[in-house]
Amino acid sequence: MTSDGEKVEIDWYADDRATFxxxxxxxxxxxxxxxxxLAKRLGVKLKTVQGWEDDISEPRANKLQMxxxxxxxxxxWLLTGEGEGINPPAEETMPAEIKELLTQMRQLRCQMKNNLDQMALLEKRIRKSVLGHL
Incomplete structure (x- = not known):
């Protein structure tokens, strides 16, 4: 929500591609x-926060913790995207169609990860075979 009470939609964010x-x-x-x-709460200049958000600079350790x-x-989560970050919308309040789409997306993501792991193993075997024949 904004200071006007308007709900903010965050539809561009993707954990797997997100930067700091x-x-x-x-x-x-x-x-x-x-x-x-945010700058006022942290006691930094607006330009400092803008630099962090634009991935031009990073905060020092003490400001990072704050x-x-x-x-x-x-x-x-802030550093790596792993762990406790923002809370996604609760699934129990989502329509059944969206829940099904999310389930399908998760399954595809899992399959893609497995395929990538298999490809990495094959590439490693190919590299070994090629080097063995040189």
Whole structure:
């Protein structure tokens, strides 16, 4: 929600491709805050927050810890995307069609990961075979 009470939609974010700056943006937006509000809470300049969100610069360790706390996300999530971050919409409130689509998406993602793992093993075997024949 924004300060006007307007709900903010976060539809561009994807965990698997998100950068540090993306995670800062999505966590800030989930709270309905503008960059200047976050900057004030952290005691930094607006330009500093803009640099973090644009992946131009990164905060020092002390500000990083503060940032995670203020945004109510884990430090690990902020750095890597793993762990406790923003809460996605609750699935029990979603229509059945969307739940089914999410299930299909998760299954495809799992299959893709398995395929990538198999490809990596095959590439390794090919490399060994090629080097063995040289």
């Amino acid at each position: 700056g993306d995670r800062v943006v999505v966590a800030r937006q989930a709270l309905g805050w503008e960059q200047k509000h 940032l995670a706390g203020i945004l109510n996300v884990s430090l690990i």
